[in-house]
Ligand SMILES: Nc1ncnc2c1ncn2[C@@H]1O[C@H](COP(=O)(O)OP(=O)(O)O)[C@@H](O)[C@H]1O
């Protein structure tokens with residue numbers, strides 16, 4: 001059974017009170033992390049979700065900003081949420097920091113809760129989830145909690161050499177933008193990314209984009225994907241609003 005649940009995000013000790021039932025895109029969350037089902041049936045009244053995959057420095061964040069501007073999605077960067085968690089001195093902060101320093105993957109439970117909390121605090125119905133999932137375990141945890149699969153998955157495919165160059169020039173003061181951590185991140189990416197790519201390819205959801213070229217050249221490959229989806233997104237938003245009105 002579907003039911004609206006008090007938020008998983010409330011499991012995070014410092015989290016603010018839930019904003020669910022406030023925005024037009026309030027959505028239903030699967031009751032627990034422990035659902036046994038592997039493939040979860042998507043709900044019509046679910047937000048429109050795009051996963052944005054790609055190695056470190058492949059241009060995920062840069063392209064997300066362009067998609068937000070052109071198509072009005074809300075950008076949810078998993079990495080930014082984790083860094084915010086570190087900065088806020090939360091209970092998980094030190095574990096997250098050491099995990100990021102080592103180029104490893106933060107436990108799904110933490111990341112999924114942060115993403116859901118961010119989505120639930122938004123009035124929007126269409127989201128870009130940037131830099132997530134980073135493992136099959138991430139993917140399963142998210143899909144079980146939200147009770148749906150993403151609608152679209154973008155994969156920015158970029159040669160390692162180019163990714164390393166971009167990360168080393170990023171200049172955002174990140175603890176993981178150094179050559180030692182980048183090597184580890186690339187190893188982790190190479191080990192864990194391909195099963196996710198294969199899974200969504202089989203499900204007909206994956207768009208592989210060659211991420212070499214200028215930012216604008218790459219966006220011209222991204223734009224038609226979202227242009228083609230426009231009516232589907234509009235319909236989803238309509239269903240979500242009707243659902244909320246019926247619920248209230
Ligand atoms: N197509 C591109 N060509 C050259 N540099 C880029 C391109 N796209 C992004 N960058 C730069 O590369 C760095 C990494 O980009 P970013 O969007 O942060 O990647 P990711 O989120 O995948 O790690 C940033 O400094 C960004 O300005």
Ligand SMILES: O=c1ccn([C@@H]2O[C@H](COP(=O)(O)OP(=O)(O)O)[C@@H](O)[C@H]2O)c(=O)[nH]1
Pocket residue numbers: 054055056057060061078079080082099100101103104105106107111130131132133134138176185
């Ligand atoms: O779902 C996620 C997203 C990020 N990270 C951690 O946060 C780091 C930075 O992620 P971000 O997406 O910001 O890096 P980018 O790929 O954009 O360089 C990663 O290397 C991981 O250690 C994670 O564990 N799970």
Ligand SMILES: [Mg+2]
Pocket residue numbers: 060061077079131
């Ligand atoms: Mg990024």
